[in-house]
Amino acid sequence: MTKTAERQPTAAAVPSVPAPPAxxxxxxxxxxxxxxxxxxxxxxxxxFALFSWYPAIRAVVIAFQKYTPGSPPQWVGTANFTRxxxxxxxxxxxxxxxxxxxxxxxxxxxxxxxxxxxLNELRHAKAFFRVVVYLPVMIPPVVSALLWKWFYxxxxxxANEALRFAHxxxxxxxxxxxxxxVSLVIVATWANMGGTVLIYLAALQSIPGELYEAAELDGAGxxxxxxxxxxxxxxxVILMLMLLQIIAxxxxxxxxxxxxxxGPESATVTVLYLIYKYAFLYNDFGGACALSVMLLLxxxxxxxxYLRLTRNEGDTA
Numbered sequence: 001m002t003k004t005a006e007r008q009p010t011a012a013a014v015p016s017v018p019a020p021p022a023x024x025x026x027x028x029x030x031x032x033x034x035x036x037x038x039x040x041x042x043x044x045x046x047x048f049a050l051f052s053w054y055p056a057i058r059a060v061v062i063a064f065q066k067y068t069p070g071s072p073p074q075w076v077g078t079a080n081f082t083r084x085x086x087x088x089x090x091x092x093x094x095x096x097x098x099x100x101x102x103x104x105x106x107x108x109x110x111x112x113x114x115x116x117x118x119l120n121e122l123r124h125a126k127a128f129f130r131v132v133v134y135l136p137v138m139i140p141p142v143v144s145a146l147l148w149k150w151f152y153x154x155x156x157x158x159a160n161e162a163l164r165f166a167h168x169x170x171x172x173x174x175x176x177x178x179x180x181x182v183s184l185v186i187v188a189t190w191a192n193m194g195g196t197v198l199i200y201l202a203a204l205q206s207i208p209g210e211l212y213e214a215a216e217l218d219g220a221g222x223x224x225x226x227x228x229x230x231x232x233x234x235x236x237v238i239l240m241l242m243l244l245q246i247i248a249x250x251x252x253x254x255x256x257x258x259x260x261x262x263g264p265e266s267a268t269v270t271v272l273y274l275i276y277k278y279a280f281l282y283n284d285f286g287g288a289c290a291l292s293v294m295l296l297l298x299x300x301x302x303x304x305x306y307l308r309l310t311r312n313e314g315d316t317a
Contacts, residue, residue, distance in 0.1 A: 093274040105242065
């Protein structure tokens with residue numbers, strides 16, 4: 001046998017190229033992958049439908065019914081809305097809720113932004129102070145409210161003890177009709193500002209340093225840099241957090257429920273707390289659902305604005 005014949009590969013040594021899968025096979029594999037993905041999503045969708053969509057739809061239906069547990073519901077039309085609107089606490093609850101929201105924007109919106117500015121300028125121990133600022137968020141809301149209830153105690157509370165130590169006049173704090181709502185705003189601001197501060201801090205750190213350097217070369221001071229560089233560069237984040245804070249503060253419940261019980265003299269009764277009273281104190285689920293629908297419609301407006309702005313920002317990006 002010649003050397004040329006020895007170098008020729010045999011038929012068994014030639015590698016075989018697999019044939020491309022048929023179109024039907026590819027389609028079948030694609031359907032299997034999609035079915036597997038929807039199977040993983042099914043559990044979450046069922047939980048969301050059971051605990052979110054169904055209660056919301058059921059609340060809208062009960063709002064037009066006379067509903068008492070153990071008795072068949074009776075359709076009453078808009079009678080629940082009429083009765084709720086004529087409740088003396090209805091106007092007080094909405095007034096307190098709107099006032100709480102306004103105070104939360106003045107206090108709870110400005111303080112996190114200022115803290116973020118301070119943390120952004122720190123050169124040492126940044127991680128430590130971030131943990132300190134975020135620590136209240138990790139405390140359960142009820143525990144936080146109980147701590148502040150003891151803090152606000154007009155007798156031996158820490159707040160008045162500190163005022164006495166400084167030879168300053170004491171306050172009734174959450175027990176006074178004029179100071180109760182402000183006291184609750186302070187509690188809510190302290191308990192929830194950690195996440196807001198971190199979001200602001202991330203937005204501040206994304207601002208190009210060249211803008212600040214150019215402003216300094218133009219002779220801009222600290223306040224001018226904040227006004228002409230920081231705020232314009234973070235205006236979208238500020239607006240989004242403002243809308244989210246409005247939506248959250250209009251659903252305030254834990255602080256008035258735990259600390260003041262809606263008092264004194266209905267000074268801290270909010271819409272959500274009034275819903276609780278209708279459902280679990282008055283056993284009037286129709287009135288509670290009617291109030292819930294009113295609150296849902298109002299919050300739906302802010303949610304629609306939020307979604308519209310985020311969509312426009314995404315399209316711009």
